[in-house]
Amino acid sequence: MGYENKKIAYIRVSSKDQNIERQYKKMLELGIEERLIFIDKQTGKDFERPEYKLMKRFIREGDLLYIDSLDRLGRNYDGVISEWKHITRELKADIIVLDNESLFDSRKFKEMGDMGKLMEDQFLSLLSYVADQERKKIKQRQAEGIAIARDKGILGRPKITFNSLSKEQKHIITTYYNSWKRKEITAVKFYEMLDLKKNTFYKVIKQYEESL
Structure with a gap:
């Protein structure tokens, strides 16, 4: 008997407090077995995540990896492109990004041969760049929000002024x-x-x- 291709899912949330239920339910509805759903609860800044690394050791040629959105794979611009190419071109598995399935289904690009690779590279670069820029904007907004809150005395010790003295x-x-x-x-x-x-x-x- 030959190897039977599998459906695999990768789920990531940024912290232990965040809920995975929405992504998890979606993967089960696709008919993916629970044992083939890999879940990390940590930042997407790099790929040093235990379940992600386990998934990469587990995946085989012809398998189909489902991800809810591209930023669930990671938020590092260069890293996302590198990992996508490693999975699809070296491990020879396929990836489907559910929130942009019409565009991000690596099987479609493979069917187009070399031209497909070129198009895939361009689309990946564009969307990964957008995801990376969004991550930077979020961090900037958080920093600005914290600074404003501090000035207003919402965070940390209230700002002491002459008028606030007893x-x-x-x-x-x-x-x-x-x-x-x-x-x-x-x-x-x-x-x-x-x-x-x-x-x-x-x-x-x-x-x-x-x-x-």
Whole structure:
């Protein structure tokens, strides 16, 4: 008896907290056996994922690998292209990307011979680039969101300003400011009286001076 080609699925979510059910249900509906569904719960920045590496050792020539979307394979532009070519051209299996099946079905490209390879390379480069750019945009938006939240005092310690000080702290500043300027008390003593850190003290004092 010869080798019987298999349907295999690869599922990836970015963290252990994310739900795989949507992807998993889709793979079962395609008639893929549970034992042939490989699942990783980690970032797609590289391909050092245990289930992904196991899947590559398991897959054979003529097998059909299903992936829900291209970014489930990975989010690294060069890596996605390299892995796709390794699976389809070296391992001689096929890949179907379910959310873009009309375009990303490696069997169609193989049927076209050398011209198919050229077209496949172009489509892969385009969509992998788009996926990579989207990943970079997401990271940038996250960084910007965190920065804005910090400025608003949503994350970390609230931003301390002169206006946010207690009445007692404001009273200490108005009472001892001139003494500090005349060097009758040290800055260390002054910000200890206010229960502020050095950098915060100078920012608050600057705001106070601007209000005079």
